[in-house]
Amino acid sequence: MTFAPLKGVRILDLTSVVVGPVATWRLGQYGAEVIKLESPEGDLMRGLGGISPTGQHSGAYLHLNRGKRNVCLDLKKPSARRIVDQLVASADVIVANMRPQALERLGLDANTIGAKYPAKIYCLITGYGTDGPYAGQPTYDSVVQGVTGMAGLMLARDGAPAYVPMLICDHVVGEITAGAILAAVLQAKTTGTGASIEVPMFETMATFVLQEHLAQQSFEPAVGPLGDLRLLSPHNKPVKTADGWISFTINTDPQVRAFLKATDRAELADDPRFSSVAARAKNVGAWFAIRGAPLTSGTTADWLATFQAADIAAMPCHTLETLREDPHLAAIGFFQGEQHPTEGATIALQPSIKFDGARPPAGTPSQPKGWETRAVMEELKVASGDIDALVAEGAAREALR
Numbered sequence: 001m002t003f004a005p006l007k008g009v010r011i012l013d014l015t016s017v018v019v020g021p022v023a024t025w026r027l028g029q030y031g032a033e034v035i036k037l038e039s040p041e042g043d044l045m046r047g048l049g050g051i052s053p054t055g056q057h058s059g060a061y062l063h064l065n066r067g068k069r070n071v072c073l074d075l076k077k078p079s080a081r082r083i084v085d086q087l088v089a090s091a092d093v094i095v096a097n098m099r100p101q102a103l104e105r106l107g108l109d110a111n112t113i114g115a116k117y118p119a120k121i122y123c124l125i126t127g128y129g130t131d132g133p134y135a136g137q138p139t140y141d142s143v144v145q146g147v148t149g150m151a152g153l154m155l156a157r158d159g160a161p162a163y164v165p166m167l168i169c170d171h172v173v174g175e176i177t178a179g180a181i182l183a184a185v186l187q188a189k190t191t192g193t194g195a196s197i198e199v200p201m202f203e204t205m206a207t208f209v210l211q212e213h214l215a216q217q218s219f220e221p222a223v224g225p226l227g228d229l230r231l232l233s234p235h236n237k238p239v240k241t242a243d244g245w246i247s248f249t250i251n252t253d254p255q256v257r258a259f260l261k262a263t264d265r266a267e268l269a270d271d272p273r274f275s276s277v278a279a280r281a282k283n284v285g286a287w288f289a290i291r292g293a294p295l296t297s298g299t300t301a302d303w304l305a306t307f308q309a310a311d312i313a314a315m316p317c318h319t320l321e322t323l324r325e326d327p328h329l330a331a332i333g334f335f336q337g338e339q340h341p342t343e344g345a346t347i348a349l350q351p352s353i354k355f356d357g358a359r360p361p362a363g364t365p366s367q368p369k370g371w372e373t374r375a376v377m378e379e380l381k382v383a384s385g386d387i388d389a390l391v392a393e394g395a396a397r398e399a400l401r
Contacts, residue, residue, distance in 0.1 A: 002031075002358075002360060002361065003030075003031070003355030003356060003358070003360055004030065004031025004360070005030055005031060006027060006030040006031040006032035006182075006185065007031040007032075008033075009027075009031075009032045009033065009092045009093065009185060010032070010033045010035065010090060010091045010092050010093070011024055011027055011028075011032050011033065011034045011035065011091060011092070011093045011094075011095060011181075012035055012037060012087050012088060012090075012091035012093070012094045012095070013034050013035060013036040013037065013068060013095055014037055014094065014095060014096040014097075014098065014103075014108065015036075015095055015096060015097040015125065016038075016043040016044060016045065016097065017043065017044055017045050017048070017097075017140075017170070018045065018060070018064060018141065018167050018170035018171070018174065019097055019125055019141075019169075019170040019171075019173050019174045019177070019201065020095060020096070020097035020125055020174065020177075021036075021043075021045070021064040021065055021174070022064060022170060022171055022173075022174025022175060022177075022178075023095060023123075023125070023174040023175070023177035023178045023181065024036070024068065024095055024178075025064055025065065025066060025067065025068070025174075025363075026174070026175060026178040027093075027178050027181060027182070028066070028067040028068060028363055029067070029351055029353070029360055029363065030182070030360075031360075032093075033069070034067065034068040034069065035068070035069045035071055035087065035091070035372075035376060036065060036068040036069065036070050036071070036367075037071050037072075037073060037084070037087065038070060038071070038072050038073075038369050038370075039072070039073070039074065039075065040072060040074050040369075040394070040397055042056075042369055043061065043065075045058060045060055045061045045064065046058060046061045046369075048060075049061050049064075052343060053343050053344060054342055054343060056342065056343075056368060056369070057340065057342065057343050057366060057368070061366060062340070062343070062346060062348075062365070062366050063348075063349055063366075064366075065366035065367070066348070066362060066363040066364065066365065066366055067362075067363025067364055068363075068366065068367065069367065069371075069372040069375075069376060070366075070367035070368065070369060070370060070371045070372055070373075070399075071087070071370065071372060071373045071376050071377075071396075072369045072370030072373050072396065072397035072398070072399075073373070073395065073396055073397070074394055074395050074396075074397070075106055077393065077394070077395040079389075079390055079393060079395040080390065080395035080396060081106070081107075083377060083380070083382065083390070083395075083396065084106075084108070086380045086382070087376075087380070088108070088113060088117070088120075089117070090380060091120065092120065092121065092185070092188075093120070093121040093122075093123065093181055093184075093185070094108070094113060094120060094121070094122050094123070095123045095125070095177070095181070096108065096122075096123070096124055096125070097124070097125040097126075099126075099136055099138070100124065100126065100130055100135070100136060101136055103124070109124075110122045110124055110196045110198075114194065114196055117194070118193075118194055119188070119192065119193065119194045120194045121181060121184045121185065121188060121194050121195050121197070122194070122195070122196050122197065123177060123180065123181050123184075123197040123198075123199065124196075124197070124198050124199070125173065125174075125177055125199045125200075125201070126198060126199070126200045126201065127139030127143075127144070127200065127201050127202060128200055128201070128202045128203075129198065129200040129202070129203050130198060130200075134202065139201065139202070141167040141168070141169045141170045142163050144169040144201045144202060144205055145163050145164060145168070145169055145205075146161070146163075147202060148169075148202060148205040148206045148208075148209050149206070149209050149213070150163075150164065150168075150169075150205065150209055151163055153209070153213070153227075153231075153232065156227060156232050157231075157232050157233070157234055157236065158234065169201055169205050170201075172204070172205065172208065173199060173201045173204050173205065176199060176204055177197075177199045180197050180199060181197065184197060212228050212231065213226060213227045213228055213231075213232075214226065215227055215228050215229075229281075229284045229285070230281075230284050230288065233284060233285065233288035233289075233292070235288040235289050235291065235292025235293075236288060236292065237292065238317035239292060239293070239294060239295055240294040240295065240296060241294075241295050241296060241298060241299055241300045241302075241303055242295075242296050242297065242298055242299045242300075242302075243299045243300055244299075244300040244316065244317070245300070245316070245317035246295065246300050246303050246304065246307075246314060246315075246316060246317055247314065247315055247316070247317045248307055248312055248313060248314035248315075249313050250291065250312055250313075251277070252277070253275075253276060253277065255310075255311070255312055256269065256274065256280070257269045258310035258311065258312060259291075259307075259310070259312055261310075262306045262307065262310055262312075263295065265290070268290065273286060273287070274286075274287055274290070300316050304316065332350070333350060334349065334350050335347050335348075335349065335350075336348045336349075336350055336362065338365060339365075340365045340366075341365065341367075341368065341371075341401075342368050342399075346365065348362050348365070349362070350362055367399070368399040369397060369399055370396070370397040370398045370399040371399045373391075373396050373397060373398050373399075374387055374391075374398055377390075377396070
């Protein structure tokens, strides 16, 4: 039996780019019906996420919008707004990541919808909390990486700030948003009451940074400087081997002794600076210099065999190219070929989470703009002639099939 705890829950997805689509994609994996409402201009990620055969479905868009039904409406037109009102009425959950001011102008803000439909769950993903001075300002992942100090961590470690070269804030906040909506759905099922949720990216990612890096200043008075000094060590990087790079971590005393023995430095196990977890924490700079020294006396494969025999957590440091060839991912069928209705042959990523030993379905391919506009309106009992009129007016758009 397919694990689908959200089966029967309809989500109206008013989000675009990455953070919102991540959240609704995850909820779709749990069985929710997700209706993605897209403007005629289209989700920016259709083109921003890389090139594609038709220019309409970048790789990122393909992966972030699987399993969603696409409806295309022009909300500038009153006739389209009436259809949106019907979509809101039919949904259990409304998710948005537009700026609050724009939502208010459209009557799609939490207060307006909550006043009319108090049993519904409304979730707003913002750049900055609406109760602070940054409220309403535009933002993107890289800006959040900067303002939360994430890029500054690279400054502390490497001498120059840098972004993580993926949309890490969008992904993390999207997953947290999915969890918050799940909690609200559970509450609604047990109490019958709706909820208004706000998930601000800045505060959420600042929490992530500071849970680790407030560190010694989590106490009053502070017992040391800000920052997890292990993670901020300039030696906290993949280690060079004779033919590549390797990633490993050693934390416990047995792991450290095994590592030092394997790298022909067994005598350091008795050095009082490194003989215990507490000692290594006090001498973190010296310890990480030892731990991060190049291992060019052997190949990556040699060191992996040595470390795995010693029960040390170690893996090759993949590139994007070698990750595609990883034997574990190949063995579990992580990459699956499929046919997209407009893009032709594409690669789908299989769900990573198992339920009762089985992965849920990956979901249908991401849809062209307006792929199910007519079908969804027919389900809303909009007359065929009225649908034709909406399309003729440009208030609704249908994809060519």
